[in-house]
Amino acid sequence: MTTEPLVEALLAVNRSMVALAARNLTALGADVTLPQYRTLVLLAGGGPQRSAVLARELGVAPSTLTRMCDRLVRKSLIHRFHRHNDRRSIWLGLTPAGRDLVGHVMRARRHELEAIVRSAGLTAAPRDLTLLHAFVRAAGELPDDEWWGRWEASADPVEGAQAMRTSRLAPKPLG
Secondary structure, three states: OOOHHHHHHHHHHHHHHHHHHHHHHHOOOOOOOOOOOOOHHHHHOOEEEEEHHHHHHOOHHHHHHHHHHHHHHHHEEEEEEEEEEEEEEEHHHHHHHHHHHHHHHHHHHHHHHHHHHHHOOOOHHHHHHHHHHHHHOOOOOHHHHHHHHHHHHOOOOOOOEEOOOOOOOOOOOOO
16 A cells, blocks of 8 residues: 555645644744744643753754744743753743743634634544544644643743853843
8 A cells, every 4th residue: 555645645734734834923923933933832742841852853953953042032932941950951941921922823723724624614534533643643743632731831930940141142231
């Protein structure tokens, strides 16, 4: 059995989803790029992470992640910190504003997807849903209900976190 038709269909769905995400970010006036948004989504679903782990998950060089995170810190969407028992590793976590931005975009995407499904008259049999859920898991993502549960706690204070000193890139206080 060939997987080519399924792969082609999934590629088309993927393009549609990326376009949908870009439209929702623009419509909400979110001042983030798609890679920055993906970083926020990973932190929302996975919780605070070491910067080296996040760079690997995003498939970018650590220096690229550092620059991207500098921008997200300046926008107050993420924060950097050390854990009291490991001052060498840099950890990244969402701020409440970062968590809220991800939630707003995800809700807008859901509403748009509901409208598309409704207007196209689409339905799914249980077997279809099982296939989609298996794909989500195989891709390393979480089912929607599990993701939202993690999103809810994603900006909670981290036990043992120690704020890092202000970055050299941060604006200096006036006066």
